[in-house]
Amino acid sequence: MTDLSDYGDWPPEKRNAYFANANRERHSQDKNGGGQASPAPLPLVPPAPAAQPYPIEALGPVLSGAANSIAAKCQCAPALAAQSVLAVAALAAQKLADVHLPYGQTRPLSLFLVTVAASGDRKSTTDNEALAPVRAYERKEKQSYEIALESWRIAQAAWAAQHRKIENDKALDRIERESGLLALGPAPAEPIKPLLTAPEPTVEALAKFWAVLPGALGLFSAEGGQMTGGHGFGPDHRLKTAAALSTLWDGSGIRRLRAGDGITDLPGRRLALHLMVQPDAAAAFLSDPILRDQGLLSRLLIAAPETLAGSRLYHEPTEEMAAPLRRYFACILDLLERPAPAANVVGNELTPRVIELSAEARGLWVRFHDAIEKRMAPDQSLEGLRDVGAKAAENAARIAGVLTIVANAEAQEIDGAVMGAACKLMSWYLSEALRLSGAARQTPALRNAVKLSDWLRAKGKAEFALRDILNSGPNVLRSKAAAEQAIAQLEEHGHIGRRGEGRGARWIVIQGAQQ
Numbered sequence: 001m002t003d004l005s006d007y008g009d010w011p012p013e014k015r016n017a018y019f020a021n022a023n024r025e026r027h028s029q030d031k032n033g034g035g036q037a038s039p040a041p042l043p044l045v046p047p048a049p050a051a052q053p054y055p056i057e058a059l060g061p062v063l064s065g066a067a068n069s070i071a072a073k074c075q076c077a078p079a080l081a082a083q084s085v086l087a088v089a090a091l092a093a094q095k096l097a098d099v100h101l102p103y104g105q106t107r108p109l110s111l112f113l114v115t116v117a118a119s120g121d122r123k124s125t126t127d128n129e130a131l132a133p134v135r136a137y138e139r140k141e142k143q144s145y146e147i148a149l150e151s152w153r154i155a156q157a158a159w160a161a162q163h164r165k166i167e168n169d170k171a172l173d174r175i176e177r178e179s180g181l182l183a184l185g186p187a188p189a190e191p192i193k194p195l196l197t198a199p200e201p202t203v204e205a206l207a208k209f210w211a212v213l214p215g216a217l218g219l220f221s222a223e224g225g226q227m228t229g230g231h232g233f234g235p236d237h238r239l240k241t242a243a244a245l246s247t248l249w250d251g252s253g254i255r256r257l258r259a260g261d262g263i264t265d266l267p268g269r270r271l272a273l274h275l276m277v278q279p280d281a282a283a284a285f286l287s288d289p290i291l292r293d294q295g296l297l298s299r300l301l302i303a304a305p306e307t308l309a310g311s312r313l314y315h316e317p318t319e320e321m322a323a324p325l326r327r328y329f330a331c332i333l334d335l336l337e338r339p340a341p342a343a344n345v346v347g348n349e350l351t352p353r354v355i356e357l358s359a360e361a362r363g364l365w366v367r368f369h370d371a372i373e374k375r376m377a378p379d380q381s382l383e384g385l386r387d388v389g390a391k392a393a394e395n396a397a398r399i400a401g402v403l404t405i406v407a408n409a410e411a412q413e414i415d416g417a418v419m420g421a422a423c424k425l426m427s428w429y430l431s432e433a434l435r436l437s438g439a440a441r442q443t444p445a446l447r448n449a450v451k452l453s454d455w456l457r458a459k460g461k462a463e464f465a466l467r468d469i470l471n472s473g474p475n476v477l478r479s480k481a482a483a484e485q486a487i488a489q490l491e492e493h494g495h496i497g498r499r500g501e502g503r504g505a506r507w508i509v510i511q512g513a514q515q
Contacts, residue, residue, distance in 0.1 A: 041494035041510055044450050049435055051306055054079035055428050058421040060403050062331050063089055065324030070129045073321045075312040076122040077305030080276075083115045084130035085328065086402070087220065087274030091134065091196065092335035093405035094270040095216035098251070098352045099397050099414070102362050106354055107394060108251040109401040112273040114224070116282040116304035116436075123276040124222040129325070131220065133332035134196050141194030148191040155188040163187075189346045196336070200227035202237075203244040207256050207264045215340065215348035216270040224275030228285040238288070242296040245273070249299050268342065268349035279304075283447055286436070298387035301395060301429045304436055335409055353412075355401060360416030365400075368423040369393035372430070381434060388433050396426040448474075448482055449489035456509055463499075465506045 056064045056078055063085045070081040090111040098106045117123050166172070166180040190212050199221040210217070221227055232241040244254065253267040277285065282304070291297050343349040357365060372392045375382040382389040400414045400422035407418070451474045456464065469483045477483045487507065490496045496507040 044446060044453065044489070044493055044495070051079070051304065051435065052428060052431055054082050054303065054305070055424050056082050058424045059086065060407055060418070060421065062324075062328055062406055063403070066130070066328035069321040069324040069328075070126055073317050073325075074122045074125045074129060075308060075315075076126045077117070077308055079303045079305035080115055080117055080121065080123070080126050081130070083113050083274060083301075083303050084126050086399075087111065087113045087218070087272055088130050088134060088332060089406050090398075090402050091216065091218040091220075091272040092332050093402045094272055094352070095214075095340040095350055096335065096338060096352055096409060097355045097401060097405055097411075099401040100354045100356050101394065101397055102357065102365060106251075107398060108249070108270050108352075109398050109405065110249055110251070110270050110272050111301060111395070111398055111402065112245070112249055112299050113275075113301045113303075114282070114286075115274070115276045116279055116302065117276055118279055118307055118309075120309055121305075121307050127220065127222045127274075127276065131197070132325075133329045133336065134218070136329070137333055137336040138194050138196055145191055145194045152188055152191055156190075159184070159187050192346050192348055199223070200230055200232070202232045203241050203254075206244070207254050207266070210254065210266050210269060210348075212346075213348065215268055215342065215350040217272075219271060219273045219275070221274075222276045224277040225281035227275060228277060228281055233285070239290055239294060242291050242294045245271070246294065246296050246299060266349075268344075268351060270350060270352075280447075284444075287444075287447075292387065295387065298391045299395075302436060303429075303432055331406060335405065338409060355404065355411060356413045357397070357400075357419065358413050358415050361400070361414045361419035364416055364419045364423060365393060365397060368396055368426070382430070385430075385433055385437060388430065392426055392430055395429070396422045399425055445485040445489050448477055448486040449493075449495075452477060452483075452486040452490060453495060462509050463506055464509070466503075 056067050058064075059067060059082060063082075066085045067078065067082040070076070070085065071078045074081070090109060094109045096109075098108055100106050115123070162184055163181065166177060166184065169177070169180075172180065192214055193212055195213055196216075197218040197220045199219075201219065219227075227233065231237060248254070248269065248271040251270070253269045254264060255266070256264040285291070286297060286302070288297075340347065341351045341353060343351050372382065372389050374380065376386045376389045377383065396419070397414075400419045403418050403422060404411045404414045452469065455469075455474050455477075461468075466480070466483060466487070469477050469487075470480065473483065477486055487496070491498060491507070494510060496509055499506045499508055
């Protein structure tokens, strides 16, 4: 029997009807010339519905104008452009305000976004456009930083020399030495490095260097697979990395006690995240049971737009594209240049002001919260995505806070119109999570079966043996265990038929097999 859990979290009645119909078709075929049934193979993955259009207008005039212009200029999917500008807006807004939720807790405006897009879908081009004001701010601040750094080095050298002089002065008794050191005061604070984004930092690197970085950072990468497949998410570090990112999403900063590194306590930090990940890397990342159980995946706002490859005939950029981008550039740059409330001298222990929900916004939020809660009941659409649904209302409030700060950096509350727009955006993210849930939750064996099926079709093989896969098959299948698991999945779904047993067994590829 096929394990229906491989097919994601469809409601049971939909899932059972789908497979009942597939099995009826499979066993209703005429017998072939050898007297054997020739059933239609079951698909390896269920047919995914088409992506719904991203509600770009809900982003507000500044961000929607930028997203539409970037999509037109770069000829990328609108959802990809929207993800990029929303992530940059969260990066700029998160240092200025937190949002007060109706149940009494305060949350950051940090957003964690993941965009699934293939190579050639203009990920880097889109990110470069969206991050243009961030890069301009970093270049401007670098000039001031270099001057401040030189002054700090001089002051630090003078302080260190005076400190040594007091410590080594044998004419001073203990009380005089302590008085001298107290009068000297602490060492000069190192100026903050003007680095707002990093592509793939490890938890250890964040803990080590965030003391001299801005309090609000962005983890942005157009090659997010380098991070999800890298050191931080390796088998020995994945849980630690996921826990640290989740803690930062919650607004709790970084606190670490290590025998070698001592104590690191960095409160008041904010982190926005936008990873653009290729489909294969995304499938492995988003189906990882450790990351789902830990809770990181439930915090993500995921989009997987359809590719536009083949339809992107060249056209010249126009003034209609440029004007909204100039407005967006000015708005984001203004937010970045605003001083952020902080509890320390160098200004990176953030204490953002708290913005409230208006009465109308609160009512909308409560209705959205309750509607999502009902959808998480048994046999309802979000039954299998309760972790995502549980964070939906909070994410809607965070999005509303970001949109509010973009519209008015001095705003004290979120109004009803903005909250309605944020709920519309969050509803889209929930629908996208449902659409992707089958592919995201495939088992590794099923993903490998798809790779094997692709390889067989590409090679035009009508018959193969295990050694063919081990010798020249996909790299992930060149171990006996992995290859046998993939073969078992294809056999279970009726894509191949066995001929013979033991080491001499071969398999026949059944015509008409579909993924």
